[in-house]
Amino acid sequence: MVDALIFGLCTLVGVGGTAANARIAWQRRHEEDYGISRWARTAAFAVVTFGVALAIPALAHAVETLTGVHNIAKLGAHLCAVAWCCSLQIMLVDWAYEQWAVPTHAGYRVFLGFGVTAALIPLFIAASDDAPTIQYTTRFAGNHTVHAYLLVYLTYVAVTCAELVFLCLKAGAINRKAGRGRQAVGLNVAAVAALFGMAYAASKGSYLITYAMGSPWPLELEEKISPTLSGISIILLIVGLSISATALRHRSPDRRTAFDPSA
DSSP, rough: HHHHHHHHHHHHHHHHHHHHHHHHHHHHHTTTTTTHHHHHHHHHHHHHHHHHHTTSSSHHHHHHHHHTTTTTHHHHHHHHHHHHHHHHHHHHHHHHGGGGHHHHHHHHHHHHHHHHHHHHHHHHHHHHHHOTTTOGGGGGGTTTHHHHHHHHHHHHHHHHHHHHHHHHHHHHOOOOTTTHHHHHHHHHHHHHHHHHHHHHHHHHHHHHHHTTOOOOOOOHHHHHHHHHHHHHHHHHHHHEEEEESSOOOOSSSSHHHHOOTTT
């Protein structure tokens, strides 16, 4: 019930955020500055919306019944999270680097995203072969393959969120000093959202680590805390970045010091 409420709300917010940012990206499609970040942000919102929709229990059950593949909705949700992280990293690259350097640094992020995906899929298949009834949650932390699968996924999420916190806080401070209050507020909200994302990864990750050590903290508590942290992170990030994206535009000749997410 809690998962359905949280992820259902995330889906609604995600649809709105995707539509708003797609409209902005289309309206400014002829502008060269920050074009990559606009479309990367839109793609991030689109894939995370699809992913959280797959996390709604009723829809997940329907997808698994239709496809006949156990846990396919969970895998889909996790791969959407990987694509969400990769898209956000590309957005940050377009903010932080000069235009000539963006393709190279974006390529590194895409390569990393494919690497994480390439690690998750074999682990998913291996665990499914071990026990067809297994689920890819902390409830099955005793399965070594599931344990490894979740740690790979959570590590990637944590790294992305840490990068988001650093650059959004930096960008927020730059915009505040430049008198761009709305951008600064949006970026600070996004930084807080990324902190919640790190807390989500820490919540699930700490359970997995303490389980391996033989003294896990209560599973029932983890199953309530983690979805809540995840939902708050997704909603605040969509809202924060959308606030910045819909602000009035201010150009700057130096991209590294501009950090203008409305561009």
